[in-house]
Amino acid sequence: MSGITITRAQMDDLDVVEGLLEREQLLLDGLREHVDHLLVARSGNRVIGCAGLEVYGDAGLLRSVAVEAEHRSSGAGSALTRAALDEAARSGIAVVYLFTKSAERFFPRFGFEIVDRADVPATVQSSVEFAHVRCAGAVVMRKILAAR
Numbered sequence: 001m002s003g004i005t006i007t008r009a010q011m012d013d014l015d016v017v018e019g020l021l022e023r024e025q026l027l028l029d030g031l032r033e034h035v036d037h038l039l040v041a042r043s044g045n046r047v048i049g050c051a052g053l054e055v056y057g058d059a060g061l062l063r064s065v066a067v068e069a070e071h072r073s074s075g076a077g078s079a080l081t082r083a084a085l086d087e088a089a090r091s092g093i094a095v096v097y098l099f100t101k102s103a104e105r106f107f108p109r110f111g112f113e114i115v116d117r118a119d120v121p122a123t124v125q126s127s128v129e130f131a132h133v134r135c136a137g138a139v140v141m142r143k144i145l146a147a148r
């Protein structure tokens, strides 16, 4: 992952992040409401990837994990995911959920496993993303960070 750094997103980064998510057909809704925990990967000054975390008490929702196509397979997606999980642990989150249609074979390497929609706590079900899970046919995944 040479030359790539992971930092918190700045407000100036949001347009680029939204452009990336749009190209990957990932959800934009709710992104700006949770910008405090939005991370970006930079190559030089250029934003080439992102990962967001939404906090619902001691549960978290990992969302918007994406890397520009020409920068893939060099570790940026893994670094973003690990940084978001570190952010979750620092925020007192015990369990992290994610919803995906395209990467259920990517996330198990970080300890995520597929669970039933019914296992998602009511707090996380209130997220904008959850409303899209059923109609989009997304898989629900969960990683337990700490015993509650």
Ligand SMILES: CC(C)(COP(=O)(O)OP(=O)(O)OC[C@H]1O[C@@H](n2cnc3c(N)ncnc32)[C@H](O)[C@@H]1OP(=O)(O)O)[C@@H](O)C(=O)NCCC(=O)NCCS
Residues within 6 Å of the ligand: 024, 026, 063, 064, 065, 066, 067, 068, 071, 072, 073, 074, 075, 076, 077, 078, 079, 098, 099, 100, 101, 102, 103, 104, 105, 106
């Ligand atoms: C998923 C994604 C973020 C991974 O980013 P990346 O920078 O390529 O990831 P890394 O370089 O850290 O890891 C590459 C490894 O992950 C694997 N991988 C990447 N995307 C994958 C996917 N969608 N499903 C399964 N494996 C995947 C690669 O084959 C490679 O495997 P290897 O280590 O055995 O060679 C990137 O492919 C992406 O932006 N995809 C489109 C958006 C998306 O689907 N996001 C998930 C939404 S929840």
